[in-house]
Amino acid sequence: MKRLLVLGLVLVIGLSFAVSAKKVAIILDVGGRGDQSFNDMAFSGAERAKAEFGWEVVDIASNSENDYVPNVRNAARDGSFDLIVATGFLLTGALNEVAPDFPDQAFAIVDVAAGPPPWNTQGANIMNLVFNENEMSALVGALGAMTAAQYGYTHFGAVLGIPGSVLYHFEAGLRFGIAWANTKWGELFGTDPGINLLYNYIFSFDDEELGESTTTAQLAAGAVGVYNVAGPVGFGDHRAIVNAHTQAGTLVGPPYYFGVDADNDYFSHTLASGMKRVDVAVYEAIKAVEEGTFGAQVAANAAAGLAGGYVGTLENSGVKLSKAADLLEFIEFGIAAGAEIDYYQTIANWATERAALSDAIWDAIAELEAGILDGSIQVVTANTDDDMAAVRAEYTLGAP
């Protein structure tokens, strides 16, 4: 009897040690690590939690779409994970299938809003990590339109990936921002420059060549720059911008590249990026579990009818237009990733490009940002095809 007690005690102590280190599983889609943007950022959010709370991080890759469900389910069944993060909307179906079977397991999914399946996820154990991409896209659109106006261009361009609610946020924000800028420019200088939007969905998140050819076509049609809304496709977009400069023999000035998700401002000819802090979102989800508020937070958000347990906004810096401080942070990120960057030259170039724009433009952008932050300006958004059609009808921007 005594022996049993001792054994029990040992077991209890052992178990308490075993549970002391919390664990998070980061389940990636077929894209996997090394994309220098979305997936890597999710992982770096977990790494931050590891440093701050001592969590253990396990990343789980998927060989094919067939692995999504088993990978999520195996992690849930394993029982040792305090949080399972599904990165990206490709895992929506898997989460919808598995999460109801494991009501006590905390899940989080990036880029998918709370709502009815199959295209959204719903459940007291799922924290949705979403972003108001329309807010920072409005700023990108306004900056792009005013840059076009200053340099005498007629259009701003956007190369988008696979259509869906996330990308509709981007497009709606862009349209709103360009329209706002046209009006503002009219107010400031007396004439509406009538900058229009050139946009193409290329139905891919990895076809760089298609990105390059699409960008080249948009530049030929008079775009002052191109906003990449398709992750790694941006490498192709950027090549097209560089080629345009090489052919024209220019070193500075338009055309410009506009980055996405991470701050890509350390690229050449890059004026700004529409940043989306996936790392912050993942970190916030882990923090909620660490502090024991996960369930309450999800429940409160559901009661309030919010799209997610974490919503990245301009207000909480979950989305933002890149600033100098971001460049300093991400230039290190780029150097660490092996990009050949001349640190001071890059910063100097970036500052020169931005300074070339009139102060009136920067003041206007600051005004728009302040308006969004204090709620006096409501940026339109879209989730469904119908929403998107309505936004396009309202902000036609040159389309017949």
Added chain:
Amino acid sequence: MTEDKKQASRLLRGIHRTLTGLHPALESVLAAIVGLLFGALIMWVWGYDPIVAYKTMLLGAFTDKWGLADSGAIAAPLVLTALTFSICLRAGMFNIGAEGQVIMGGLAAISVGFFVLPSGLHHVVALVFAMVAGGIWAIGPAILKLTRGVNEVISTIMFNWIAHFLSIFLIGAVLLNPFSADQTIAIPPSAIFSKLIRGTDLTYAIFIVIGFALIVYFVLWHTAVGYEVRASGLNPSAARYGGIKNKRTMFLAFVLGGISAGLAAAVILMGSSATHAMYRLHGQLRNIGFDGMAVAMVGRNHPIGILFSAMFFGGLNAGGRLMQLSSSPVPVQMVRLVMGIIVFTMSVPELARVFPAVKRHSVGLVKEMKRLTSSKGRR
């Protein structure tokens, strides 16, 4: 020195003699052990704990109902694509075309989403669509071979690419899901196989797979048609002497193989898939055909052997997923590498057996190329 050498060679010869006299099943087990040891060595060299990894993999895949069910779910389509390869090999041909036949089968199965039928009938229609599409896709290389003598290795690979690009076009232009631009419309619930064990990927489709494998076995070994296929595969001259029309048996084998591959696509899309839809680059179906060839080799190109080898292959995959979760996690690339090694060592005995056919084949290929290039050169 020479005495040592002699002793060593005597030992080697002894081992060789022992190995060549082994029962096939024992041979497979031995090959698997060699593969596991080699995989362990590689994991150890790269600083992973092979014991924990293998324990996770094997226990996870084969000791509980979850693992067994997931292994079975992965195995199901591989059985069918392995049969595609084996049936044609039995008929004396190398059909590398399962990959394309799977894609075509998948497109056909998806297309049942366009109409409404009662459950049951809807299943049957979807299965038949997939089988017919796979079978039709196999007819192309078969006709090229039988009428023009085009080597089937080359033509099936070409047909794979045609299927690949055709599917990209069809998915984008015809089958696209209006709500999600990255995938096709889904197969409706009335044509979905329900789960055999909830919380796993295993569906009732597994019975269709086992049934199909048994049918192939009976056709090949217990019917005159199968007898003709095997005879013409082993010795076409003798088969012809025996009144067998070799072209007919080759055609039959090709089409039956295509049907099997088409069915494999249906089994995935109507069964284990979470979305029951094809993605733009048909990721759920990718490599099913090629993995099937490895399964066929490990299974000695025999339907019953294939059932077991597919289960083993499924177990490696299902267990391999778990290795990422183990207390000493192994990254997925390492898991794939180790699996590749194990499958390779297990294929060796059958490869050695099939090698004469391969050699005959490659000599023919070389000759053909030589003829083509020399006639060009002379001109």
Added chain:
Amino acid sequence: MSKRPRSDEIAKYYLRAERITKIYGDGTVAVRDVSLDIHQGEVIGLLGENGAGKTTLTKMLSGLLPPTSGRVSSPLGAIRFSSPREALAFGIGMVHQHFALVGTFTAAENVALSHERPFARTQLANTRARLEELMAESGLHVPLDVPVEKLAVGEQQRVEILKVLTREVDCLILDEPTSVLTPLEVDELFVFLGKLRDEGKSIILITHKLKEVKSITDRIIVLRHGELVGDVRTSESTTETLAQLMVGEVLEHEADAVELSDRDLPIRRVRKPVDRATQSVLHVQSLTSKGNTGETAVDDVSFDIHGGEIFGIAGVEGNGQSELVESLTGLRVPIAGQATINGTNILGKDPREIYKLGVAHIPEDRWELGLILPFTLAENAILGVHQWKQFKGPLSFLRWGRINKHVRELMDRFEIRATGPSAPAKSLSGGNQQKLIVGRELAKDPAIIVASQPTRGLDIGAAKYIRDLLVEMRDIGRAILLVSADLDEVLALSDRVAIMYEGQFMTVCPPEELTRERVGLLMGGVREEAVA
């Protein structure tokens, strides 16, 4: 022991085997405790029935197969090679009974392939030159620029022999070289071998044919069940003693033994007269066929075979016999002429339809045509009849029960020695394989039996058995077309004999009217008028 070489001979040995034994993995003792010396400048005949261990012994002598115990050596040291190429480099060349040729390569390419640097640019030209020289010297002629798969079996054998001869070997081992050669070629080969011997080379000749052994060898070694039962000087032996050593027991009937020693052949002189007024079973009129290389192989041939007679076709191999048989069995489409079986046209029909008319076909190449070696006995026993109602049920299902029963009957009736219906055909000895084919074909209850080289490569016992069967079939009224390269066989068995030369029949007559000399001239293409 008394037959061991004398001590003064030992010094001159080229190869020496000391108490070598070979036990295979499955426990078969192929060779047991054999000791012998091979000297330079002698031709040794290696006699023995199928399965006596002749091939195993020669493989050990040439260093390709390590003995389980004992040792093979030359004065230079132990003999052990890992490949035939290595053995060749040492000076030992072996020509196997079954060929190691690449079918799609030409003869010249195949020979070049066996050399040290097969892909060197000048290799092919050098090889060609050497081959032409050798062909003139040895009398073995083959077309050099045709893929070998298009060549007749006899021609392929010649390629194999030439392949080894190009390598300037000291010791030449020939496994059944004459079984596919014509008498003329055999003579030429033997003259050439004699020349090689005089140059001091050692030659080992594996054979069944007592007469050949007597005609060329200096010494004869007889193996039985893996044991060395005789090592005698040829001059001191008789065919009777050799046959006894080989078979091991005194044959059942004294008469048979005499016949054996005489012509190796059982001869049934009792012939029933054939009524030529009745309709013939096989009628062939002006049949013309092309060969694989497009030449006219069968040239306007006409003949009839009636029930109850054996129609024999003799001739040097490669004169259209194979093409004629193929044309009559559906394996080749003739370009002109007619052929009917009991009045029904057979030309242009496929083998299955022709079999339905009552044709049995014993093919010349039992490995390439007659059997599917990896298949079991049962599977082989239904080749060609697998569609018959008695073996095939509804839905094309094979009735394995009936098939196995049928096979057991065949095994009983035709004395096929095998472990059972599920034994693979390749596990059977050559004789049993041939009996399986013959049994299968005769079980069709055919109207006509087309037998092509039915006893090639078989031991005396099996050959006799098959000849007896053919005669038996004739006696119960079947028509038989016999094509054989063994002239004695054709002459002994046939009721009428045709001599074929360059696609045409030189003559058709009863064998009694043919002397060996006359046959020789006809086979060599000398016209009847000249003979007369």
